[in-house]
Amino acid sequence: MLFNSYIFIFLFLPATLIVYFLLNNRRLTLASKTWLVFASLFFYGWWNPIYVPLILGSILFNYAIGVTLSGAKNFQSKFILISGIAGNLGLLAYFKYMDFFITNINYLTGGHIRLLQITLPLGISFFTFTQIAYLVDAYRRLAKEYSFLNYFLFVTFFPHLLAGPIIHHQEMMPQFDRLKNKLLNHRNLVHGLLLFFIGLFKKVVIADTLAVWADQGFDHAAVLNLVEAWTVSLSYSLQLYFDFSGYTDMALGSSLMFNIRLPINFNSPYRSSSIQEFWRRWHMTLGRFVRDYVYIPLGGNRVPEMRIIINLFVTFFIIGLWHGAGWTFVCWGLMHGVAIVVQRIWGKLHITLPRFLAWILTFSFVNFSWIFFRARNFDDAVKVVKGMFGINGLGGTEQIPNAFRSLKRFQLALKHWLGNIDGDGQTLTFIIVCLILSIYFRNSNYMEERFSPNWKNACILGALSLYAMLNLQKASQFIYFNF
Amino acid sequence: MRMKKYRQFLKLYLWITAVMALPLLINLLFITNAHEHTAFREIVKIQHTKDAIYGTALNQNTFAYKIELVRFVKPKIIALGSSRVLELREEFFNAPFVNCGGAMNNLEEGKVFLMELFRHHKPEVLILGLDFWWFSNLFNQRATFDYHRNTGADLTLDKLIKPYDFLISSKISPRDYLQILLLKNDKNHITNYNNLGLTAIKRSDGFRKDGSYLYASTISGFAPEGQRIIGFNDRLDPKRRFEFGTDLSRNSLDTLTELLKICINHNVVPIIFIPPVSTVAYKRIVSRPEKYGYVLRFQEYVGSLSYETYDFHDIRKAESTDCECIDGFHIGDVAYQKILLKILKQNPDSVLSKYVNTGLIGRMALEHTGKVMTVFEADQDKFYYREADFLKLGCQKN
Numbered sequence: 001m002l003f004n005s006y007i008f009i010f011l012f013l014p015a016t017l018i019v020y021f022l023l024n025n026r027r028l029t030l031a032s033k034t035w036l037v038f039a040s041l042f043f044y045g046w047w048n049p050i051y052v053p054l055i056l057g058s059i060l061f062n063y064a065i066g067v068t069l070s071g072a073k074n075f076q077s078k079f080i081l082i083s084g085i086a087g088n089l090g091l092l093a094y095f096k097y098m099d100f101f102i103t104n105i106n107y108l109t110g111g112h113i114r115l116l117q118i119t120l121p122l123g124i125s126f127f128t129f130t131q132i133a134y135l136v137d138a139y140r141r142l143a144k145e146y147s148f149l150n151y152f153l154f155v156t157f158f159p160h161l162l163a164g165p166i167i168h169h170q171e172m173m174p175q176f177d178r179l180k181n182k183l184l185n186h187r188n189l190v191h192g193l194l195l196f197f198i199g200l201f202k203k204v205v206i207a208d209t210l211a212v213w214a215d216q217g218f219d220h221a222a223v224l225n226l227v228e229a230w231t232v233s234l235s236y237s238l239q240l241y242f243d244f245s246g247y248t249d250m251a252l253g254s255s256l257m258f259n260i261r262l263p264i265n266f267n268s269p270y271r272s273s274s275i276q277e278f279w280r281r282w283h284m285t286l287g288r289f290v291r292d293y294v295y296i297p298l299g300g301n302r303v304p305e306m307r308i309i310i311n312l313f314v315t316f317f318i319i320g321l322w323h324g325a326g327w328t329f330v331c332w333g334l335m336h337g338v339a340i341v342v343q344r345i346w347g348k349l350h351i352t353l354p355r356f357l358a359w360i361l362t363f364s365f366v367n368f369s370w371i372f373f374r375a376r377n378f379d380d381a382v383k384v385v386k387g388m389f390g391i392n393g394l395g396g397t398e399q400i401p402n403a404f405r406s407l408k409r410f411q412l413a414l415k416h417w418l419g420n421i422d423g424d425g426q427t428l429t430f431i432i433v434c435l436i437l438s439i440y441f442r443n444s445n446y447m448e449e450r451f452s453p454n455w456k457n458a459c460i461l462g463a464l465s466l467y468a469m470l471n472l473q474k475a476s477q478f479i480y481f482n483f
Numbered sequence: 484m485r486m487k488k489y490r491q492f493l494k495l496y497l498w499i500t501a502v503m504a505l506p507l508l509i510n511l512l513f514i515t516n517a518h519e520h521t522a523f524r525e526i527v528k529i530q531h532t533k534d535a536i537y538g539t540a541l542n543q544n545t546f547a548y549k550i551e552l553v554r555f556v557k558p559k560i561i562a563l564g565s566s567r568v569l570e571l572r573e574e575f576f577n578a579p580f581v582n583c584g585g586a587m588n589n590l591e592e593g594k595v596f597l598m599e600l601f602r603h604h605k606p607e608v609l610i611l612g613l614d615f616w617w618f619s620n621l622f623n624q625r626a627t628f629d630y631h632r633n634t635g636a637d638l639t640l641d642k643l644i645k646p647y648d649f650l651i652s653s654k655i656s657p658r659d660y661l662q663i664l665l666l667k668n669d670k671n672h673i674t675n676y677n678n679l680g681l682t683a684i685k686r687s688d689g690f691r692k693d694g695s696y697l698y699a700s701t702i703s704g705f706a707p708e709g710q711r712i713i714g715f716n717d718r719l720d721p722k723r724r725f726e727f728g729t730d731l732s733r734n735s736l737d738t739l740t741e742l743l744k745i746c747i748n749h750n751v752v753p754i755i756f757i758p759p760v761s762t763v764a765y766k767r768i769v770s771r772p773e774k775y776g777y778v779l780r781f782q783e784y785v786g787s788l789s790y791e792t793y794d795f796h797d798i799r800k801a802e803s804t805d806c807e808c809i810d811g812f813h814i815g816d817v818a819y820q821k822i823l824l825k826i827l828k829q830n831p832d833s834v835l836s837k838y839v840n841t842g843l844i845g846r847m848a849l850e851h852t853g854k855v856m857t858v859f860e861a862d863q864d865k866f867y868y869r870e871a872d873f874l875k876l877g878c879q880k881n
Contacts (some may be wrong), residue, residue: 186489453492
């Protein structure tokens, strides 16, 4: 089920909330948790019930491994942990990477092994990573809660199930059991609504508008001129941010209505003035996961310099591959790996760039790297890159003298310049406004923290929610559902 | 204390949202009453129950509407093409017929339409009208069609605001608005039809239940003049419908081949024709071979296809005149009757011979010659006005 659908907003969410708090009010806490688990499975199965047994199997397997780990002796536990992780990665490999693997084998050997063409189960990357983290925590004796229902709820809790944030066992379990969290909290309800509708607005009003130009440019246009290529790349960079951070806001908001606070995932990443800072602000829970469960176990910063560099590459290779089964994703991950290494070496030179210049460099790099992330293949990526370097022309130089005579003429010229991507006179204005919003405006977490219940905010929230809900019709999927 | 404040805020928020939503809810009632918020599937059912005209101002998706029409009627014959084939009517045939004109705005869309159509129903015959500009190498053949997703019942902010926009721009009067809102009025002063959709309610312009188009306001002389004189102007618009070209588009020819292959694979017989333009437009095209050289090559190409093909680019070949045109590139149903008669005369063995109501259309074409629209016996009481000389060509319409 999509957060940005009428069925979720008007039926699923209110019904789940009402029944959950009614059961808690009658002190039926076990029933309320069970209800939340069933509601979450219903939410998951709405898209395709065929994958419900898959998530159930994954939960049972990991729970069994977790419990075994808790009672195992040191020498046994390492083996159990490795088996558990291998089981999870095997599941992920089969459903997500098998066709990629076969394609590469066919390419290298000239063979014709048939592709399995398996539909990627929703959220598999997220629930697999969440559970790997749980197993490692159990191995480290950090996961102390072993109630099956609690574990079930921890994995399936619908706000984070499909596209994160990636959560930790120890940050969720105490919240599920805290007594005061079982009562309807009007403050959390209001703050949750605020976050939810900010997220919905980001998704349906901003991201879906930008998607038109990005999709047209990447998937349909045969060539792109300079203006079009920059419009396409910026549209996608902004679409991805508003889409994914919008989703996260909705996840955090709906979870908060149940008095459960999920970890934040975005902190105005496009303000970053270095790649390292970018990764501290972008998809923060994934960054935390790879730091804690990949980079540090590989040795972290406490190994020789060359090893650190290799570890960084391995980490970003995994990040790239996690996002999708394709070489374009690997390329994107490695680009970030290179950037981090360059930044590390630069840091040792003790030369500080002016902040604005550092920001320009960082944003340009991130924007450029998203091209490889978005493109279906390298040809599409090269098409956009060529356009950005003006190889296919500037986009109507013959119109330039006339274009600046009046605003109307300029808008007409823009329509002509952006013809291949369905752009018009408003496109660039929209992109500039979105860029300003993503860089200079307070982000949703800040707004939520400092929210005060007054007339003005009631009007703003009313207008925001109404406008967002009226734009729901398109009901497009979130980009991160594909990962 | 703090919780109380939040409880009050929640109430306030709900009240404010409700107040903000009220004007939109009023418009929701308005568009619901006007059938602008009704799924195409439902529209088709109502049309067939009430013999209603469907002219929407808010749901531009002829593609999906025509698919629903085919699913409902299950015709043996369909006509497919742009709006230029829209005057082929069910009365011309003795077997179930649906006009899918307007669902194909270029060859790629036609291909997509047929693939979708054949998932639901396979007719016996497809009458395919080809617009010459689709074959210009300078024609931009779009391959994505976002509007296909519109079901007719979609609720968007734009749709909810639009009635106020229409009021401000006087496209509908406050009286029209209130009559639809409060009385569900679906009648107008031009015809006696039941009307679905704002354009139909206002002017009876819209699709008949067979998918053909009724230009009621134009024919009665109520439509704004500017719209109707395209092709009769001093110049043809090379950006829209009369595109220039230096050669035939290879891509278009390939798409046509694929489209015809889809028909053959589904055992549907295609009959291909080139619809006419007005004599005025035709002469202008012929007089500019440097800009329209591809048109002749296109005609030759169509003639060389190994299917039943007919070229009526020059309206005089159908023994029709500009008086039977709606504008420079749309002809009326009288001209279409003459085209069918001409086809059967040229080729008595045509697949169409067993489907055409030759007797009826022969009589009607004669009776209505010089007019755009035929008024069949069953529709005699539907029209309050006679056909006007709306092109002001001095045509005798009596």
